[in-house]
Amino acid sequence: MNLERIKQLKRRAIIKTGKALTRTVDRFLASQSLIGDAPAFEADQFDWVPSLEKNYAPIQKEAEKLLQERDLIPAFHEISPDQTRISKGDHWKTHILYGFGRRIEQNCERCPETAKVLESIPGLMTAWFSMIDPGYHIPPHRGPTKSFTVCHLGLIVPKEKDQCYLRVADRKLTWEEGKCFVFDDTFDHEVRNDTDEHRVVLLVHVERPLRWQGKIVSRLMLALIKASPYVKDGVKNMQRWEDRYAAALRRMENQPVSQDG
Numbered sequence: 052m053n054l055e056r057i058k059q060l061k062r063r064a065i066i067k068t069g070k071a072l073t074r075t076v077d078r079f080l081a082s083q084s085l086i087g088d089a090p091a092f093e094a095d096q097f098d099w100v101p102s103l104e105k106n107y108a109p110i111q112k113e114a115e116k117l118l119q120e121r122d123l124i125p126a127f128h129e130i131s132p133d134q135t136r137i138s139k140g141d142h143w144k145t146h147i148l149y150g151f152g153r154r155i156e157q158n159c160e161r162c163p164e165t166a167k168v169l170e171s172i173p174g175l176m177t178a179w180f181s182m183i184d185p186g187y188h189i190p191p192h193r194g195p196t197k198s199f200t201v202c203h204l205g206l207i208v209p210k211e212k213d214q215c216y217l218r219v220a221d222r223k224l225t226w227e228e229g230k231c232f233v234f235d236d237t238f239d240h241e242v243r244n245d246t247d248e249h250r251v252v253l254l255v256h257v258e259r260p261l262r263w264q265g266k267i268v269s270r271l272m273l274a275l276i277k278a279s280p281y282v283k284d285g286v287k288n289m290q291r292w293e294d295r296y297a298a299a300l301r302r303m304e305n306q307p308v309s310q311d312g
Contacts, residue, residue, distance in 0.1 A: 083265025090220035174258030194236030
């Protein structure tokens with residue numbers, strides 16, 4: 052058995068053990084949640100949501116620029132190899148600004164207005180621009196832990212809103228430009244974009260409001276996740292793509308201007 056095969060088997064064993072552990076921990080965190088254990092929440096339950104919505108215009112402007120550069124941005128599975136079941140081809144792009152508390156400096160420098168707003172969110176864990184191609188479907192899946200909630204700020208939304216949506220459990224959530232919705236991604240969820248337009252949102256993970264016992268367990272759980280290959284490999288891949296993106300932009304800036312009129 053070669054080393055690569057051993058590495059794959061070890062990774063699968065870690066993931067399987069981790070899933071069993073998170074299911075047990077999630078039941079406890081659900082009992083400790085100060086916002087309940089519903090698939091989706093009212094946005095006004097979170098005091099940081101107004102800041103995102105108030106700054107929607109400059110964030111949208113930065114998203115529009117990124118969409119023009121989408122060929123330089125990695126697909127989700129190119130950052131997180133464990134996501135190949137739900138991220139196929141080149142159809143789900145992710146420009147990551149924060150990854151499990153780690154600020155991605157060059158990416159944040161390219162989106163200074165967005166980064167400024169994100170810095171004001173207490174308990175921010177991850178944040179990225181999520182870009183879905185026309186006609187793409189993200190299959191049903193579940194997030195890793197109830198330690199945080201997920202927020203989407205609608206930035207570029209297809210005109211046929213009913214044909215572009217997130218289903219979480221039995222709820223159907225549709226995006227609206229400049230508005231947020233918040234949900235629990237440990238419930239079964241999927242995304243459909245059955246339109247001929249791109250969909251872009253700012254996606255953030257923020258620590259779930261918990262009682263003090265739950266906070267202790269949640270912090271331990273997050274420490275284990277951060278130490279796992281799931282995160283460590285993602286950090287390495289983010290750095291490679293960050294450097295590649297910066298180099299590509301430099302090449303574009305240094306290209307001579309055509310004199311052909």
